[in-house]
Amino acid sequence: MNNRGIVADKISQLPEALILQILCLLPTKVAITTSVLSKQWQSHWKMMPKLKFDSFLHRLGLENVSKSLLSHKAPVLQSFGLKVRLDGRNNAVDIGILIGIAMTRNVRKLVLEVYFHRGSFAFPRSLYNCVTLETLKLILNVVMDVPSSVSLKSLRTLHLLAVDFKDDESVINLLSGCPNLQDLVMRRHSSSSVKTFTIVVPSLQKLAIHNGSGGQQRWGYVINTPSLKYLKLEGSKAFESFKIENVPELMELVYLELYTNKKEWWKLLPLVLLSSPKLQVLKLIDDIDCMNFVEASGVWNQPKNVPECLLFHLETFMWEGYKWKREEEVEVAKYILKNTNRLKKAIFSLKCVSSEERLVVVNDLKSVVRATTNSCQFQFI
Known part of the structure; x- marks a missing residue:
C-alpha cells in the first residue's frame, strides 16, 4: 500500500462528521479528487456542508461546477461560494442554474463573486425568494435589476461589495424584501449609478459603509434604522449628503x-x-x-x-x-x-x-x- 493509501485508510477510521470537517478545510476542487482514493471515498465529498468553486482563477468551467453540484447529496448546504468571470462561453443562464441547484439544497449562505464587463444581467428569481438563505454576500461588477417581489425572510446578513443597482427602486426592492436583516455591509465603486442610497430597515442592527473614491460623483445616504446599534463609515471623501433618522439605539x-x-x-x-x-x-x-x-x-x-x-x-x-x-x-x-x-x-x-x-x-x-x-x-x- 502506498503512502496515499495509508493516509486514506487512517482517515477512513475517523467519524464521518470529522471527515467532512477535514474535507471542508480543503479547496472544493481538491476535496472532490479524494473520490479516487477508494470506493468508500467516492461519497464522502458529496456530503460536504460547504462548497466553494473558483472558475475565475482555475479556469474551472461552469458546466463542471454544475455536474459537481448535481452530484452533491447533502440535504443542507451550509455555504456555497462561486467566483466566476462571464464571457462568451459562460453566461448568466449558467449562474442561474447553479444558484437554483443550491437553493434545492436548502443553502444557508451564498457568496457570489461575478466579473462581467458587458453590462447587466438578471439574477434568477430563486435568488430573491429563497426561504432558507441566511447570509448573502455579493461581490459584483454588474448592475442589479431587482424585482419588486423579493422575499428573503430568513436573511440576516447582506454584503454588497462593488454592487451597482439599475435605479433607486432596485435598492428599495431588495432591502424591503429582507424584513429580518440585521447586518448590512456596503462597499460602493466609482461607477455606481444610484446617487442617494436609502436604507430603511427596521430590523437592522449593524451597518458598515465604505464609500469608495466616488471619482467625480458625490453620493448621499438616508438612514432610517430604529434598531441600529453599530455604524461604521469609511472612505467618506465622496459623501455629498448624509441624513440619519430614527437611530435611538446607536451605541457602538x-x-x-x-x-x-x-x-x-x-x-x-x-x-x-x-x-x-x-x-x-x-x-x-x-x-x-x-x-x-x-x-x-x-x-x-x-x-x-x-x-x-x-x-x-x-x-x-x-x-x-x-x-x-x-x-x-x-x-x-x-x-x-x-x-x-x-x-x-x-x-x-x-x-x-x-x-x-x-x-x-x-x-x-x-x-x-x-x-x-x-x-x-x-x-x-
Missing part, C-alpha cells in the same frame, strides 16, 4: 473618519457625535490643496448638549490638513478639545499653516484644553 460606533472639504460637513459632525456615545477615535480629513481652499465655507452650530462620547470616551482626535484660517474649523477643533475629559492624543497636520503662524496656532489649540486632560499628548506635523 467607536471610530469615525469624516472629510471636512465636503459640502456642509459641519452639519453632519454634531449629529454623528450625538448618535455615537462610545466614539473613541475621531479623524477629520481635508485633502484640498492649501492654495485652493476657501477661507470660510459655513457656520458651526455646536450641539446644545455636550455629546456623551466627548465627556466619557473620546481618546484620540486627529485632523489631517487642518486649516487655521477657516473659521468653522477653528471652532470645531476648539469645541472638541475644550469638551473632552479623557483625550489622550491630539494630532494636527499643519501643512497649510505657514512657519510664521505655526507657533500661534499651536498655542491657540493648546489653550482650550480642559484641566482634566492636561496629560493629553499633542502632535503637530
